[in-house]
Amino acid sequence: MGDLRELPELSEDKTEPFSQTEIQARLERSRREELPTTASAIPLDSFVVPPDEHIRILLRPLAPGRALREHPSVRQIDLLAADGTDGEDAAPHKVLAVRQTAQDVNFPVQISKVRCHLYYDPARDHIVLSNSCDIPFLLSRVSQDPDANTGASLPIQIDPRARKVLAPGTWRITLGDTDLLDFRPLERPSVLLRRRSPSASSSEASEISELVKSTGKRSFVAGDDDYASPEKRRRPSGPAPDRDEDQVVFFMPSKAADEGKQVAAFTGHPLLDLKPDETLEVPPGQAIVGYTITKKKPIASTSSASVFMAEYSGSPGTYIVAKVLNTTLSSKTESSEAMIAKRVIQQAETWLSELRNHAKLKHDNIVQLHGGDARFLSIYMESIDGRDLSTEHIWRAVRTDLFMGNRSDAIRILKDLSRALKHLHGLALQHNDIKPGNVLYSRERGAVLCDLGLSTMQGARVGGGTPWYVGPELIRGLGSSKDETGRGPPSDIWALGVLMLYILGKISWPDIRGHRNHPRYLFWMIAEANDWSKPAPMRMQTWLTEVRNVRAGLDVHDQLERLVHGMLTPHPKERPTAAEILRELEGEEGGR
The missing domain is CATH 1.10.510.10 (Transferase(Phosphotransferase) domain 1)
Structure with missing residues (x-):
């Protein structure tokens, strides 16, 4: 649980016949190397990503013969470009995509001599790049949106062990004079909030009305570098009307709403924002198990984590304790980009270590582990009386x-x-x-x-x-x-x-x-x-x-x-x- 899995490298020195598994792996690698890698290829920004695919990053290797190291969370998918990009050609394009599962706190990139990790932040759409190799490389923003082509597009040198917070959009890794990789971080996938609450107020309805005016395309907000506490831009709020009813709210990135749906934009952390008797529903997807969690009552809260009692569909018929790590800094703290990056990585590694170690322990005198989710840095445990x-x-x-x-x-x-x-x-x-x-x-x-x-x-x-x-x-x-x-x-x-x-x-x-x-x-x-x-x-x-x-x-x-x-x-x-x-x-x- 929580392992960062990598496939073993295939040996090039074998003289015996290849196994069927190795033949399939080589065919898959060959297909990936046939993907468009030239400047004439469709920009990654143009692709429309289905919201139920749980895709967090699109990838495009640029240098012939410099393949991206394979990883279980990477797969090739067919995507359509946005209207007008292809002209009359509406055929889908093959794109490498990274799906974030409940075990993945980051995605490891290895191409040529470059090794880095892209850490997901459950409280923001941004990701954090960390240089894991002993050589520097260049990073530049290459998004096609004209508003994004400001100083952010200038190459930045990423030194060994350096970190950089990246907004959604397309970025390029360059080593020397060779462009190696384009990658596009995407907004977090949608989750659903079910709550027993009064009907929406008029001001709330007005805000929702604005949010649903979207193309449905998951895209970046040009120049969005607001790293401040998400408390500034959380769920809509309004005065309480006088009748109760069941309500379903889709928590989605503000540009990823469907026409006619009731929507609340989130830039905060869905689990940390959850109120008593509200239910968070994580939808299933390909190779993704969906589940629900209902907050019952808070137990403890610090600047680094929140603990509360909950009902969890993975352990029906009993209460569990949910521990959720917080990647945001206190509003009283002057937060620099370096501090935010450090915090995200530190909390991600803490979650991974705790889950890995806890999963090994099964004893009456140690609290039992029920599960966890890297997408929220959450851990679900036995509730002790x-x-x-x-x-x-x-x-x-x-x-x-x-x-x-x-x-x-x-x-x-x-x-x-x-x-x-x-x-x-x-x-x-x-x-x-x-x-x-x-x-x-x-x-x-x-x-x-x-x-x-x-x-x-x-x-x-x-x-x-x-x-x-x-x-x-x-x-x-x-x-x-x-x-x-x-x-x-x-x-x-x-x-x-x-x-x-x-x-x-x-x-x-x-x-x-x-x-x-x-x-x-x-x-x-x-x-x-x-x-x-x-x-x-x-x-x-x-x-x-x-x-x-x-x-x-x-x-x-x-x-x-x-x-x-x-x-x-x-x-x-x-x-x-x-x-x-x-x-x-x-x-x-x-x-x-």
Whole structure:
């Protein structure tokens, strides 16, 4: 799920007879190379793309003998040009098209020596180009619309690792004196919104009336480089009339409406804009599975993601939890093109990593994955009948910020989380963000670990997390030898140890120290933990000293406190594993 798939390259060195599969592949490649590549070819801007094809990019290789590397999401389709382009010739033209599926956060381009990725943004029609190779190339806008032929058409050098936000329209990649590829990003496909709401107001109807005056052609808005927050141009709104009725609204790019349909233009994120009891319907297409999702009630919302309870047609008869990543920057943030590009890529890669890792995990003490959709950067998970361990009034006292459970809760929580980590670590994964807020708990279900957003394969570089739960191994030379630097499974054990100090009532909820009005405010940036010109190293050491002092006061004759004492050992290799903790708690048979 979420894999970026590439076909293996066919060998040119074989002397044995070709297999039927290879013959078909070569024939397909030959057909693709026969596509028009000259300046006389129909401009990509002229083609009318059916809205139900889920096509996001049109492609045209330009240099003879420089074929585009094959990819499963690319196929050859027949398209008609807009009226007047072909004259009397109305025959369809063969065009390479990229379909975005529920697994694709980007499309990898490889032609000649150029390698780059085109990232889709679920909140905008723009895409983000990222140069993935070690050589620069030129990028220019070649759209035929006269209004678009401004300074944007001048070639721009895209250096290695550089990024560029691209509006819909045709763009060209050039290497040296050779034009390699034309590609045309398209507006996002339409989705349908079903809502139980009052009938449209007159002002709403007026706006809808303007939107439906469209040719039905999916095309670009010339010079549209508005990267601002989509809150400025979201769904129509109006006063509430006095009767309820079922209403269907087509959320489509503003130029892609059909005459006579009720339409609402969107430039924002359809899932993030969804209101309670509204249903988003994602239509099916070729190789695309359609589904519906109905928002029930919000759970949490931050600048980076929104979480809400929903009904999902992929898991009928039960509620699920939807997590939707946000690629837009806060309206308070001064957003440059570079910041927007970084945000889109970062959120896309976070979604992909979380979905890939989560799909490997199937355990009672880890929230179950139901699905996800790259087109919205959404993840659909099991709904747990429990609240997280930092929830006020339920598990955390308001005045003291101490845990409100008892010793039986503590034992159950440690057992369940050790089971979860044993399973996770056994698959060569690490969570990297163990904390009370990421543990859902009820006495009936037990503890369930959630939020795999920062999870990584073991050995991968880890940059995120929550400061108070990061072990001393993060600071070079502190609590680790030279061969023990970095974070791994023992770091999850340390974080579990800090969580258990809170569960045992030895410390208040650590996260409260990050509130600026707290009398003992203590916060630092994890990324700056080794930068001694910043306050982060000293603040982290202050916190680690507090943890060390609390650890020293634990009763090592008590089984539970002895285990926590071991989990907070400064040296990572001396900490118990999750399996060892289970053996201690449950006997030699270990955990599930």
